[in-house]
Amino acid sequence: MARSNEAGGRTRSAPSRIERRRALARRMLAAARAALPADSPLELVLAEDATADRTSVVRVVVRGPDAVGRLLWPPSADTLGEAYLRGDIEIEGDIWTAIDAGRALDVRRLGRDLPRLARLGLDLRRGAGPAPILRRRARLTGRRHSKARDLAAIRFHYDVGNEFYALWLDRRLAYSCAYFETPETSLDDAQEAKLDLICRKLRLEPGMRLLDIGCGWGSLVMFAAERYGVEATGITLSAAQAEWATAEIGRRGLEGRALVAIRDYRDLDTFGAFDAVASVGMFEHVGRERLGAYFRAALAALKPNGLFLNHGIATTATGGGLRPSWLRFGDGGFVGRYVFPDGELVTVEDATGFARRSGFELIDIQRLRPHYALTLKAWVERLEASADRARELVGEEVFRTWRIYMAASRRGFEDGSLDVAQLLLARPRQDGPAQLPLRPWWNGGEHVQHGSEDRPSVGSSV
Template structure:
């Protein structure tokens, strides 16, 4: 039986200060074997004093995240239970950046660290962390390329373990919670094709094409020609191979290209699936203008994007996501995106919220990762595997709690095109035309 006294009690008090709550929602086990906290709460083990030192230097989300990525904090059992408990406690339950501890709280943290032998210089961040500001001006083409490479050039084999055979890295659409991930991803791809009104002979632009899954589906099932653009060389290499293997190289053109550099419009339809989160608030107007200019009059744009549902957004560069997962990524509210799209000249045809579907998608990805954990670590690093586990599990909780959402916004450039002889397809009178 674990000791009832020892480091864990002091550790629990320190964690309570960081979380901004009197009681902690976790059962803590310290490096000396002692335990503290509710006996029926999810168990989290602090395997090293270094974890407390990280929290002392960065008393918030970043310090805790660094300790987890470094393997100094280890949730036992169901990781979703641990993150759900944390997300409902103190500062984690409040939208926005962590508030800074008071001088008195910092003094208490220092005394605790001294008493537990954890005081010392600030530990170096885990190697999986990026300081994206070193790559130039925010949302410059060079810095955007570096941000995309950090996230996506982790290795195609690693992503295949997590995403499964579909290689789709965006929210799936489930008929029921029991629907397989593969079926749900195919349903999403087909839904996008139907919303766009794809017909044989159309020319389609896929912005942020990933590993080419939408491009292949649209070309194979709907007989269209697709230009897919990505900033990830690893994604492009695999997407081209998949197109060649499927006999679609003549219909699918995959480019390593910034969306701002696409000049060979017009296109009859444009898909942007899980890409606009990388654009940034300051560049949103340019993004809308660029896609509007590339689209034929009467053509449709499908913008599929994560949204922030918890009030006004604040950029916090010292949080986990920008340091480890999506450098420079910005989640906008749905209303912000809609204002920009309409101001850019688009007509809104439909908005569909898919928030519960992303929670199911993320849980499926976490399952895939955990079932292939040893191989994922071999392909990347223990820290990288922990980064993905933390970000996907925590994101699933965010979608379940309603802090974040995901929406498909279907838009049209006003006017009728003549590129297909008989004009662009008519918009259905009801959603039943594509659902």
């Protein structure tokens, strides 16, 4: 519609609906930018305002007024994560800088602007089309942590595709925290060092029987069979993992010495007793209510005086007090919906309590928190380096899910809001406590502290 400007004899057009919505979107982005520190390296712009020659360290490009309305109202970390998955925002540049900038947001400043943001956000939401539906979201049914539901939860995460995981994991496809000598250690070397550390802690020798609960693609099973001469059995609920591992066992000529089977940890009776048991990166899937049954199953699978190594992610505060809301497992947040459905974290102290009450002796605790930060850094860098192929294999949405989840998790381990620990446990002998060497046998006898104030003495009953 045109209006007359009598003073100048000219006419000017009233702003169109699109122009008004763009103006509202710019005001909302300006309010969000004002809540960041003045020296923040983050640039926050609408797609139509983004120039080709980006000068900032990192730029978040928002795809139009509709996307701004979805992004900033309601304001939450989950909203931001979902906006990234949908493609409402693009992160150009270093993803960790973008995450740091978001975490530096002055919530109090944003809170003072909340009434104004609410009005702007509602104005933008009116007339906006519905948000694009995210195709890959966990929708589990049945009783939580029942066998059937656990099977569905595991396959949701791990059956994405073996080739996708092979793009960014190490050559053995070890999908858990590696063990770095220095920050410059390669991922392949750090993962083999982790596998070797586990084997040393378990005191593996030729002819022994090893069980790996939640074995993934069989990295520990094959490593222990090849390097330590044991008879290794791994169990997983992922059909894709079992298929890949079985083929790799054949390729390596390990038939008869290594086996990967689809089996729940609650169904181990047919395997007989093992000299040693490991669980590496599976603990997070068990669920707090099932931890007693989990540790009792591991105890029952062990011969007396046998060792069990439990390696798992932990929370550092009961209820996840320090952890950003969208990194919380098991509460229906971002991670529960899109990454690890039904995953639950407990503290290291809670884990040791469950283990002791189940009949184990606690031999050692080793915290590996800095190592997981380095592992995630390597995974994200490798995923980004293979971004085009990853998108071909699993699509844009899955690529974005793994990229943002792993990048944010790295920061969680760096700032101490997430932890990871190896618990070395022993099944007592029939006539008394386990009998083990007096000093740590896995590091040459020297007792090395690993950031734990509550680390017990080796060989003592704690």
